[in-house]
Amino acid sequence: MEWPVEDFLELLPERATVEIEGRPVAIRAWRYRIRGVNGGEVPVMLLDTNVDGNSPYDRTLTDHLYGGDTHYRLCQEIVLGIGGVRMLRALEMPPAMRYHMNEGHSALLAIELFTEEMAATPAIARERWSASGAAASSRRTRRFRPGTTSSRWTSRGRCSGRVRWGRSARSVAARTS
Secondary structure, three states, X not given: OOOOHHHOOEEEEEEEEEEEOOEEEEEEEEEEEEEOXXXXXXXXXXXXXXXXXXXXXXXXXXXXXXXXOHXXXXXXXXXXXXXHHHHHHHOOOOOOOOOOOOOHHHOOHHHHHHHHHHHHOHHHHHHHHHHOOHHHHHOOOOEEOOOOOOEEOOOOOOOOOOEOOOOOHHHHHHHHO
């Protein structure tokens, strides 16, 4: 059964990009507005990688929230966690004081926020990093290499990656049919 996504969701023009295994993956967002009984409104953003220019595999990353192997799940976590933060920035939404991180899908969100903080305040972050003893332990710890999804040693202990949040418009459609 076809579910006309456009009848319920608004496709937003903004795009975010994450890198998975060395290739860029474009992410778009669909907005669903939840209206409260008192007139308030809460936007829910659904991320989608079914974007022209993405590889056939990458276009399926938001087809199903649950399913696939661990590789597929890690790719989804990159889209959800890191891509989610980047989409919020692309939408120019004010920085959130709190993030709802349900299950493991958003685990890499914290890494993206940490990466942003390190870039925004490098001197303060370096000072805190070395004062905490994390710098010494980073030489013995496996970290995500910037721009990859595989765990690799890094000399600077920097973390980076890319991810997604919410169910995709297509997975919502599949659940309602």
